[in-house]
Amino acid sequence: MEENKNKVVELLKQYMSTPENEPSRGISYLKEAVFILNGQGKTLAAHEILEKELRKFHDNSTVEMAILLNMMIKLSALVGDFAGAVEYSRRAQAICEAKNERELLTKVIINTSGLYFKMKDYDKALMHANKALQMAKRNGDEINAACCLNNIAIIHENGETGESGIPYLEEAVKIKEKHGMNAELPSSYVNLAELYYESERKAEAAELLEKARTIAKANENEYAIVEAMKYEARFLKGEGDLASAINLLEEVREYHQENGNKTELLGVLNDISSVYELMGDSKEALNTFKQITELSRSIFKEEQARSIAQLESSFEAREKLREINDLAEQNKRLRTVNEEISEKNNELQEMKAKLEEINRLLEKQAETDPLTGLLNHRKMKSVLDSEISRAERYETPLTMIMLDLDDFKSINDCYGHLKGDELLAAIGKLIRSSIRKNDFAFRYGGEEFLILLPSADMQRTTEVYSRLKESLREHLEIAVSFSAGAKQWKGESSDEFISIVDKLLYEAKAKGKDRLETSEAAI
Structure with missing residues (x-):
């Protein structure tokens, strides 16, 4: 060093x-x-x-x-x-x-994809990553192609594309290992390890994390070592070892703080805040949230200040200012007209931005149940067809749970419909907190819900059912039970898949309620 x-x-x-x-x-x-x-x-x-x-x-x-x-x-x-x-x-x-310079241009577009990813503009990030991948393939450039595949995988996992990043990362790792890209491998290993862990492939995740640590230490790459620590902390959090997770995350926070990595620091603070919440330490969670807010404001203010400074100091801006001053007296009327046009243009731009935001909100509302916050019945068909296609393409499991609250009418009759709606909203939140970020939850009907679990077998499905049942028991002020049916996809159409699970649900009802039915022999 x-x-x-x-x-x-x-x-x-x-x-x-x-x-x-x-x-x-x-x-x-x-x-x-x-x-x-x-x-x-x-x-x-x-x-x-x-x-x-x-x-x-x-x-x-x-x-x-x-x-x-x-x-x-x-x-x-x-x-x-x-x-x-x-x-x-x-x-x-x-x-x-x-x-x-085709190879260098490919690298520039790869980094530009990473930039838009940091900005959370996932559409532009994916567009640039795909463009760079096509260029790399045309040039026979496997090394840059691997970097593109890595970016595409991370974008799919963080954006709302509905596609798994695992196949892209696995291909990227193979290329990087083939070419001995030791400087690049640690980041791919930790990214793939996180996806494996979320897919319950924990042993493979641990093996990849160890590989990342070993190479990073051999290269004396402090940044890669710290990244491996961050992902290890996330795994420890998932296993319930919150004290060890927070210790590692504090080391990661200190590193990024010392080196001015503000966008990385923002992500680490979010991880720390979530661990403190799980620990029940509301004071530290609130303190961390305040740091997140301050850092977000700082990033925004610094970016805004740089943009203004660059504009004021640019040659083009100075030239335009000089020309305006020289011709001011001769062009007063024209300047007034231009100012009016500019003002109207700004109004139109603001109106356009508001309309775009409204359209985004309307699109989201059209796909979301307003009471529970879950995806609605309209969105369910397209998601299910997409996940069936992906399961068929990659030969990965796909399971479905359909659940229906038991005797919900009596709750409405006893407590009133307003309390019933509050209960449904609370159940929607508990369902979301009981599944992974790549799982899907829908409000199927009045008090019926449907959960779709990509890359999950029946054992995983049973765990989700048990976790949700326990969560409802612990967090709801009104005792409520539910009956459920579950099945792993075996080649049926989406409509057939739903129909079978629906029958399993009602078989659970017929057998006394408050149970999970998975046996197709019963129907």
Whole structure:
């Protein structure tokens, strides 16, 4: 580590002493210094140095400059400077296209995909990742293709695409192992480990996590070591070892705080807050939530300030201001008209933004049951068809639970319909908290619910049933039971699948209620 530190200092000295008429040599020193800092996890230091020096090369359009700009896309995204990252991406792509640098352009688009992922714009992230993948395949570039597959997997798992990221990550890992991409493998291992863990493949998840730790330590890659710690903490949380999970997460928080990785720090704080909630430590959970709020505001304010500063200092803005001042007296009437047009345009833009937001809300409302917050019957058909196709394509299990509250009419009669609605809303929340993020829950009818469990067999389904039953017993102020039917998909159409599970539900009712029926022999 000390050797790398000395090397960074020496490279920066060489960069500062490089004559102005040899910019390419200076850029190469700068690039190597920033690369070492980034590898050490010194994100903030690397970003500050490169941001300051890039201003000196505004008109430089060499391939070396495109490489630096590509590095800045990732660094800027990590420190929360999203506006700057978008601009660096635009400049890097322009240089690559002008120089016909296809491989470097692919890398730029991969990093741009990662940028939009950090911004939670999953549609743009997926669009750029797919574009980069097609370019890599055309160029026969397996290494960049692996990076694209990695991004696509993470986007699918975090966006609302309904598609599993596991096959993409498994293919990415095979390529990276084949080419000995040890610098890239730890991130793929931990990402795949998390998906395996969520799919109840815990032994495989633990093996991948150990591989990630081993390679990261061998490479002295502090960032990758910390990432492995973060995922280990998540696994410990899932196993109920909350004290160990919080200890690891505090170490991860300290690392990202020291190195200025604001967007990563935001994610870690959310993990910490969720663990404290599970521990019942409301004071620490609230304190962490306040830190999350402050950090989110800080990222937004810094990005906004950078955008304004860049606009005010740009050559184009100064030129336009000078022209307006020179022609002010001669064009008063025209300026007034332009201001009115601009004002109307702003109003139209605001109206457009509001309409788009309203349309998004309407679309969500059209798919969501307003009382329980679960997906509605209308959305169920498309999701079920999609999951059946995926189960058939990847030969993975898919199970369904249909449940119906027992004697719900008597609850309405005894407590009133308003209390009954409150009870249904509470049950909707408990169902969501009892399933994984890649599972689906629907309000099927009045007091009927349907749960769809991708990549889950009947044992997993029975566990979900038991967990939900216990959750209702512990958290509802009015005692309520439910009957349920469950079945693993065996090739039926979606309508046949629902019909069989529905019959199993009513068989459970016929056998005395408050039970789960899974035997098709009974119907």
